[in-house]
Amino acid sequence: MTKKKKMLLVGPVPPPAGGVSIHLWRLKHLLDDQFEIDLVDESRNIKAAYFNIRQKKFLRYWKKVAWSDFLFIHSGLNALRFFHILSAKLLGKKIVLTLHAYPEEKSGLNRWIDERFFGWCDIIISVNAEMLERVTLPAKKTFVQYAFLPPVMQEEKELPAAVQQLLSTQKAQGKKIIVSNAWRLDRFNNQDVYGVDMCLAAVKKIKDKGVPIHFIFNIATIDMFGPAYEAYQQQIVADGLQNEFSLINEELSFVKLMEQADVVVRPTNTDGDSLSIREALFLNKPVLSSDVVKRPEGTILFANRNQEAFEKALIELLTNETAQLNQASSNSYDYYKSYYTHLLGSI
Template sequence: MGSQKRKLLIIGPYPPPFGGVSVHIKRLITLLSANFEIIKIDESPHLKPTLFNLRSFNFLTYFKLVSKSNIIHIHSGHYLLRLLHFCTAKILNKKMIITVHAYEEKGKTFIEKYIDLFIFKQTGLVILVSEEISQKFNLKNFLIKNAFLPPNLQEEEPLQLTINNWLQDKKDKGYFICCSNASRLDICNNEDLYGLDICIEAAKLCKEKNIKIAFVFIVSDTTGRLSVKLYEDLIQKYNLGNLFFLHKFSISFISLVKQADIILRATNTDGDALTVREGLFLGKIVIASDVVKRPAGTYIFKNRDLNSLMKVINEVDSDLKNNSGILTTATDLPQFNASNYKDFYLNYVYN
């Protein structure tokens, strides 16, 4: 392979804010930095002083970064961004990988779908994070590889004192902690994509039925199409202020998962959710909607169906009280060998 590291350009959203894609990119860079010289182009809505962001519209710098790279790895979620990077890489004769973290066909025009399909077929390798996504395209140059990379728990930022104190107060009062998150509050199929609304409704019913579960929901970025205030008003209307903690800033979600009992993924569309796999990795009970195939061990409820969700919550509450359905010791935790992920990159890039 030679002594000189090859230059790997990774394009996509970098944290903060923390979302599934940005966290994957962060961990991927940590995994590969010993073997590659990593070059970064950020697509996050939050500009960072030490990181080039595409939103600066400095296309001279953009072309320079692409030009000096040996391989381009595109994590962009929007078809126009993928098209820009694809065309630039083709013009400069660069090897390419595209990772598709999620793909919702509803609402996409024929032109958007055609452009995406054309790009995917003309790219060296397309990584799809789930089998469901692979079924949407007739591709030969693809690989199904879930996006989960294990966190380095020692490097994760600790939770803020306010959240820690709230969690401890609830635990002292005998509550189980259920946590969920959204990179930002958006709409899909004219519904709340991340299901914050159904989480609040579930918290209301838990209170009415005296099910001792307290909810924490993290919104990393408040620039989404749905107003956070609408949900704050709903929490106040239901008098859930003491049982539903809505946090509006980016935090290390894995640090919250460590302290939680239940991880809830109530999205109405999904790829291969990092939230779900992190919960399972840390031995937590995980509840998720049935919009895609979920990993083994996940409790499933019918998408957007509050009755179905409450049925699962009742079951989980019983399991927790009986100390069943949850992994409790370090030796029980699922094992994950990240070296396989690294070997894939080394073999593909250097061959």
């Protein structure tokens, strides 16, 4: 039997759940039987089960690096990236770095420093091609691979009882379920980033047309946006949409919510590579999204912040069965497993 390589997987471990932490956790599950894996957590949420670099127990950290054959780094902060890269180099370990983000506004000097450090890595993975236009990396060891990994459905938490009851009640009334989500009620260009306002207006129009629906919009974090959240709740009542629109603030698995939905929407006015869209496509759900950035194949698009176009496309999805067919070519679980196994096995 071939001896498994030892991987030290470094980055934020959920909870809390975010794009990078979800990617890291799914990657661990994907490769658990291919590599011997240990974790170094970088989350501000210290967990007893995992060593966290923020505990500043550096001797223990360097022992983990010494144990490994290679580091697989998913850090968001450059200081942590540099620290891990330098530690690995000093201890003679191979390095794989995934860049989940790289800002456009970096100065020439900062980019030059990044390029020197990143150049020490054996493999560099960029989650989109656009980032490679912002920083120059060695072509022979740089790969583009979107951050999406298939959800481990058996690992996803069941929906809260109140949310499951809401779904069951609305479905029993013959309503189609539309879902969307937001991290917070942030604003960009003085507009709601996630388009809650657009969704409310669309539901009012759909109700007037007599189409039976229920829209569930989950806001993951309230923070300083409590007044905006309450204002939307009051608008739901004022517009008489209590039976058609539920704005909720629940800690839940959105992929589990999408699993029971008929349509997924993402009317954002700024965005990255949305994990929710890729998850919905993987689940073969029709996805309606703004065209504010390039979206994955199979996404149904409408012009950013165009209310009329949004409503027209949504009504078409709800009333035309053929419009709901998802044409995306989702890669299988085995595809991602094979991709990462071969890529990491090459170092």
